[in-house]
Amino acid sequence: MAVLSTNAAPVAPRGQTALALVALAVALTLLHYAGLLPAWLTRVPEALVPPFAPWLDAAFTFIRTDLGLEKLTRWIAEGPLQFALDTTANLLYGKRRWPNLGPIPWSAIAGSAAVLGYALGGWRLALLAGGTFVWTALIGQWKIAMETMSVLVVAAPLAFVIGLGLGIAAWANDRVDRAIKPILSILQTLPFFTYLLPAVIFFKVGPTAGAVATIVYAVPPMILMTTLGLKKVSPAVIEAGQMSGCTRWQMLRHVYIPAARTEILVGVNQVIMLCLAMVVLTAFIGMPGLGAKLLAMMGSFKIGRSFEIGITIVLLAVTLDRLSKAWVVRVPEHHPRGTPWWRRNKYLLIGLGVFVGFTLLGQAVDWFSEIGRRQSWSRGKEIDAAIKAFLALGPVQSVTDQIRYVFNVWILIPFRDFLLSIPTPAFILLFAAAALALADQRVAIWAAVFFGIVALTGWWDRAVITLYSVISAVILASLIGLPIAVWASFTDRRANRILLACDTAQTFPSFVYLIPAIMLFGITATSVVMSILIFAMVPLVRYTVEGLRDVPPEMIEAAEMSGATRMQKLWKVQLPMALPTMAIGFNQAIMFAFFMVIIAAFIGTQDLGQELQRTLAGADLGKNLVLGICVSLMALSFNMVLTTWADRKKAALGL
Amino acid sequence: MMSQAPVIACKNVWKLFGKDPEGYYARMPEGHGYDQIRADGYIAGVKDVSISVGRGEMLVIMGLSGSGKSTLVRCFSRLHDITGGTIEVEGQDIMSLSEKDLITLRRNKMGMVFQSFGLLPHRTVLDNVAFPLEMRGQDRHTRRDRAMEVIRLVGLEGREDYFPRELSGGQQQRVGIARSLAIEPDIWFLDEPFSALDPLIRREMQDEFLRLQAMLGKTIVFITHDFDEALRLADRIAIMKDGAVEQCDTPDQIVLNPATEYVRKFTEDIDKSRVVHASVLARADAHGEGAPVPARATIHDLAATLVSDQRDMIPVADGDRPLGALSRQEALRVLVGA
Numbered sequence A: 001m002a003v004l005s006t007n008a009a010p011v012a013p014r015g016q017t018a019l020a021l022v023a024l025a026v027a028l029t030l031l032h033y034a035g036l037l038p039a040w041l042t043r044v045p046e047a048l049v050p051p052f053a054p055w056l057d058a059a060f061t062f063i064r065t066d067l068g069l070e071k072l073t074r075w076i077a078e079g080p081l082q083f084a085l086d087t088t089a090n091l092l093y094g095k096r097r098w099p100n101l102g103p104i105p106w107s108a109i110a111g112s113a114a115v116l117g118y119a120l121g122g123w124r125l126a127l128l129a130g131g132t133f134v135w136t137a138l139i140g141q142w143k144i145a146m147e148t149m150s151v152l153v154v155a156a157p158l159a160f161v162i163g164l165g166l167g168i169a170a171w172a173n174d175r176v177d178r179a180i181k182p183i184l185s186i187l188q189t190l191p192f193f194t195y196l197l198p199a200v201i202f203f204k205v206g207p208t209a210g211a212v213a214t215i216v217y218a219v220p221p222m223i224l225m226t227t228l229g230l231k232k233v234s235p236a237v238i239e240a241g242q243m244s245g246c247t248r249w250q251m252l253r254h255v256y257i258p259a260a261r262t263e264i265l266v267g268v269n270q271v272i273m274l275c276l277a278m279v280v281l282t283a284f285i286g287m288p289g290l291g292a293k294l295l296a297m298m299g300s301f302k303i304g305r306s307f308e309i310g311i312t313i314v315l316l317a318v319t320l321d322r323l324s325k326a327w328v329v330r331v332p333e334h335h336p337r338g339t340p341w342w343r344r345n346k347y348l349l350i351g352l353g354v355f356v357g358f359t360l361l362g363q364a365v366d367w368f369s370e371i372g373r374r375q376s377w378s379r380g381k382e383i384d385a386a387i388k389a390f391l392a393l394g395p396v397q398s399v400t401d402q403i404r405y406v407f408n409v410w411i412l413i414p415f416r417d418f419l420l421s422i423p424t425p426a427f428i429l430l431f432a433a434a435a436l437a438l439a440d441q442r443v444a445i446w447a448a449v450f451f452g453i454v455a456l457t458g459w460w461d462r463a464v465i466t467l468y469s470v471i472s473a474v475i476l477a478s479l480i481g482l483p484i485a486v487w488a489s490f491t492d493r494r495a496n497r498i499l500l501a502c503d504t505a506q507t508f509p510s511f512v513y514l515i516p517a518i519m520l521f522g523i524t525a526t527s528v529v530m531s532i533l534i535f536a537m538v539p540l541v542r543y544t545v546e547g548l549r550d551v552p553p554e555m556i557e558a559a560e561m562s563g564a565t566r567m568q569k570l571w572k573v574q575l576p577m578a579l580p581t582m583a584i585g586f587n588q589a590i591m592f593a594f595f596m597v598i599i600a601a602f603i604g605t606q607d608l609g610q611e612l613q614r615t616l617a618g619a620d621l622g623k624n625l626v627l628g629i630c631v632s633l634m635a636l637s638f639n640m641v642l643t644t645w646a647d648r649k650k651a652a653l654g655l
Numbered sequence B: 001m002m003s004q005a006p007v008i009a010c011k012n013v014w015k016l017f018g019k020d021p022e023g024y025y026a027r028m029p030e031g032h033g034y035d036q037i038r039a040d041g042y043i044a045g046v047k048d049v050s051i052s053v054g055r056g057e058m059l060v061i062m063g064l065s066g067s068g069k070s071t072l073v074r075c076f077s078r079l080h081d082i083t084g085g086t087i088e089v090e091g092q093d094i095m096s097l098s099e100k101d102l103i104t105l106r107r108n109k110m111g112m113v114f115q116s117f118g119l120l121p122h123r124t125v126l127d128n129v130a131f132p133l134e135m136r137g138q139d140r141h142t143r144r145d146r147a148m149e150v151i152r153l154v155g156l157e158g159r160e161d162y163f164p165r166e167l168s169g170g171q172q173q174r175v176g177i178a179r180s181l182a183i184e185p186d187i188w189f190l191d192e193p194f195s196a197l198d199p200l201i202r203r204e205m206q207d208e209f210l211r212l213q214a215m216l217g218k219t220i221v222f223i224t225h226d227f228d229e230a231l232r233l234a235d236r237i238a239i240m241k242d243g244a245v246e247q248c249d250t251p252d253q254i255v256l257n258p259a260t261e262y263v264r265k266f267t268e269d270i271d272k273s274r275v276v277h278a279s280v281l282a283r284a285d286a287h288g289e290g291a292p293v294p295a296r297a298t299i300h301d302l303a304a305t306l307v308s309d310q311r312d313m314i315p316v317a318d319g320d321r322p323l324g325a326l327s328r329q330e331a332l333r334v335l336v337g338a
């Protein structure tokens, strides 16, 4: 570090303070090991823990009943929201509700999706979109997939509208912007389970709560993309609008929003992807659909079926992602004057034709409207048997067992026990010291405060276990991911392939990352770390490759002309230049890890996630929130340190 | 040319950028210079400018980048609210206009062309040009007809269904020009309309512009940092530095009698003989013998005559009307650039 820092002078006092903090922490820890540290300095004593949960409960009860918010939310849940969900449920899988038309034959949906794919991106996209739905039908998962989709098609548009509205408000009004920003950063680090319980309590159990939690989770990126897009509209376009005599409303409607189209559509893409990921996760509050089925199958270790459902989810995700991205880059087509309307709207007409055609065909031939369990091509049992046989093979089993053993006994458990053995104040001091060394004093103080709050909640041990999973997974992910990224960055071809793979992997809903981990390592602590590891590795690899590839070519040429070898180029030029970008990837990896560690509680952990998941069964809102906030505060601390560090490095490098 | 009341009249206009421009302007000491203002954390985009533009006149504003040209013009159209002074457009104080009146003024009287075009990327050429009409609430057919008219005028016929991204820079700027003309503005602002274009196209666009101006006869404020362009177009030139107008006069006077050292430096490299007209050098009280030279000829045009002619005083006439005579010596000095 000292070698790299260009401004050594101001770093020194910060470094010294940090060292002093570390020394203090080490001293405390050693005292504790020697048995000399009083108990109240090791952990916050039970008696001093403030009753946060009851307080929050009281606050919530106040908002719910005294302020009457519950009446409003219940009305929404039982009125418009329920109505919308029932309607889509009827159309997509034939729930007996208004308009009583459904279910739409699978072939009609698959056909229309293919036409849409073709209109947006040609044959490949048509094949992907049509193929996904055909696969879903053939494999016998049509109904559960449509259960998931019925919530998605309600949640995503609502999240879009709300996000767009709030984004415009934040852009137009500084005060709104300032009020929204901190809320957004907390919302984005709160574990998803913390959304679920309030949603259930305010919006009653079932699809409505799932839809609400999903919407709340998907709104923040839409807000951010909207404000970003609106702020980026070029001054000349704005002035041209003003000089054309636009009123405020006309400016927004005809100038700003169309000019920010790209960012807004990227927001739409993110909304769709997040909604899909979250709808799947609502399985944890008992929502039927792909997620619930996957949860059930994994719970009973039916790997084959889990695998098939995983493929369906992944295919749906990739299809939705590619379709919406194709829409982002689509440019309006210009028709010469006098083109007849049917030609201008040919895709719409073909799509309608295909839809109607298959619907009629479905009336005549049952197979085109519904594929029964008997006819489905599911090979769950066979895959199960195959996978189990493969895993039972001598060499395979010995390898996985070996990994599991080494991991558990040599790495994970000792590391966890070590972290747990550090007294709370020493732990906080260490983190603050790291924050001080990497970021600045302000961040260090905030981080200390945040961790102090976590300590005061009385959930310290579980918080440390959460942290241990996150840290070990991210370290392991770096050990595996960084070499891959560096290797990939050597040639364009490799880099593009790896980036494409990362892009695709990032569209997978988080839940499916559990499947390979459980497949290989069963229901063990190793699986937990493995699933986090795979999930967190994606952004790490991606940003590293991007950082290394984005080094200005002049610099590399200059290094080459100075006679640098490939390794020298990498170490002396590319890596230092890529460091800020890599830090962003590292930060994202940690955020992803915090997200995943809570979901991995499903496998069985002893951390905050486990407790959180338990609260979902009851109505323990206060405890649920306290736990969620603990996770959020820890994630925020990491986030602050890493982003500040990356910003400083970027400024120092003049980027 | 300036027979009637000016179309735009501004008096002691200030535009400050900074945290609290109004407050600072109120307590700013008299005679504070650009650098002192800057030291106080403010930028004088426009500094105490008094200037007027007559009906049908083409005023060209010149100056280095950052001298406040764009800011001044944006004050004229109230894209910026001024900090001090008054601006009257057609006798109306534009700072006192309500939002509604301002919109009406822009919808009916003003057109503006931007250096970076400012076209709406999601609209076709036709829809871009019809945009101001659409904002006025004109119905689809009328506005399309009018838009087609101006598209024809700028020579983009056949491209009306293209999107901006499908056009070259010069074509995009034609769209910008057409859009600004669609509402038949009385006052036309052009902020470095041709600087983003490459030299050949720029020349072509200037010719095009002169043709349009000859046809339409609008009041024009034109910004450029290219002196040749200014000379080709201007009735008067205003030269700006650090937000202030150093001199505002006809091209001949600017090169012959620079008001400040800065203007002199600025015009140093100009071939004066191509700018100065015989009429300017002609003294009404002087007499010359023989055939007169035309008043509208530049000294450069007359170079051959001046060198070979033996007369000391050469008569100048505008058609049949005698204007007096010019001194050959003086004209020769202009010719050799002394």
Ligand SMILES: Nc1ncnc2c1ncn2[C@@H]1O[C@H](COP(=O)(O)OP(=O)(O)O)[C@@H](O)[C@H]1O
Pocket: B017, B018, B043, B044, B045, B063, B064, B065, B066, B067, B068, B069, B070, B071, B072
């Ligand atoms: N919106 C603004 N905020 C702050 N400073 C500005 C703004 N617009 C222009 N300026 C400053 O005012 C000065 C004049 O700018 P401008 O009128 O754009 O110059 P020109 O058009 O002559 O190149 C410059 O120093 C510029 O930085």
Ligand SMILES: [Mg+2]
Pocket: B069, B070, B071, B191, B192
């Ligand atoms: Mg300018």
